Amino acid sequence: DARVTQTPRHKVTEMGQEVTMRCQPILGHNTVFWYRQTMMQGLELLAYFRNRAPLDDSGMPKDRFSAEMPDATLATLKIQPSEPRDSAVYFCASGLVSGGSPLHFGNGTRLTVT
Amino acid sequence: AQSVTQLDSQVPVFEEAPVELRCNYSSSVSVYLFWYVQYPNQGLQLLLKYLSGSTLVKGINGFEAEFNKSQTSFHLRKPSVHISDTAEYFCAVSDKGGSEKLVFGKGTKLTVNP
Structure with a gap:
């Protein structure tokens, strides 16, 4: 079974540090999404790419977050500097945007910023 | 823009009882x-999807959902739940022919008690 792989699974860091989360989408999928899950806000869309081009990052705090897709096998989400309010689970999902094909989610990166 | 409302944040139910999780969009x-x-x-796993055609769709693990266009609803049902169905359930919507990015509801925590 093809899977979306996210690393690391858990990350604890101190406020002010840089955090990088990585995602390997399923081979052949043309769209990658980054979501953030918190108790208060639920699942929020941060950014997404199609064919490696960023389409929408309006959900991200621009001053500290950045998302890139350097090649078809890797998507990254960086936070610099990190803050305690960034503590959440970050999910990557990939899919084939075509007639309602579903998204496939990774197991997430649980980020704790102290 | 799309939005999703899941009317119940928590649903407790006894094993082998029927359940309905409500979703309006x-x-x-x-x-x-x-x-x-x-x-x-x-991460999240797909249970079922409605793309077009028959308004009653069947998914994995015995779940089904009915699309009601006039009421803009897509309620999830299972006639007899198991302990293993205890999980959080998310309703989501995406636009046809557009970006197809998923917008999620806040989730319903289903707890199945013995």
Whole structure:
């Protein structure tokens, strides 16, 4: 079974540090999404790419977050500097945007910023 | 823009009882509809989807959902639940023919008690 792989699974860091989360989408999928899950806000869309081009990052705090897709096998989400309010689970999902094909989610990166 | 409302944040039910998890959506364009399930410490998995055609769709693990266009609803049902169905369930919508990014509801925590 093809899977979306996210690393690391858990990350604890101190406020002010840089955090990088990585995602390997399923081979052949043309769209990658980054979501953030918190108790208060639920699942929020941060950014997404199609064919490696960023389409929408309006959900991200621009001053500290950045998302890139350097090649078809890797998507990254960086936070610099990190803050305690960034503590959440970050999910990557990939899919084939075509007639309602579903998204496939990774197991997430649980980020704790102290 | 689309939005999703899941009317119940928590639903407790006894094993072998029927369950319905409610979902209403709002959109100015035609949509695709999805239900995803999330088990603890995991990503989201697709339960079922409505793209077009028959308004009653069947998914995995004995779940089904009915699309009601006039009421803009997509309620999830199961006639007899098991302990293993305890999880969080998310309703989601995406626009047909557009970006197809998923917008999620806030989730319903289903707890099945013995």
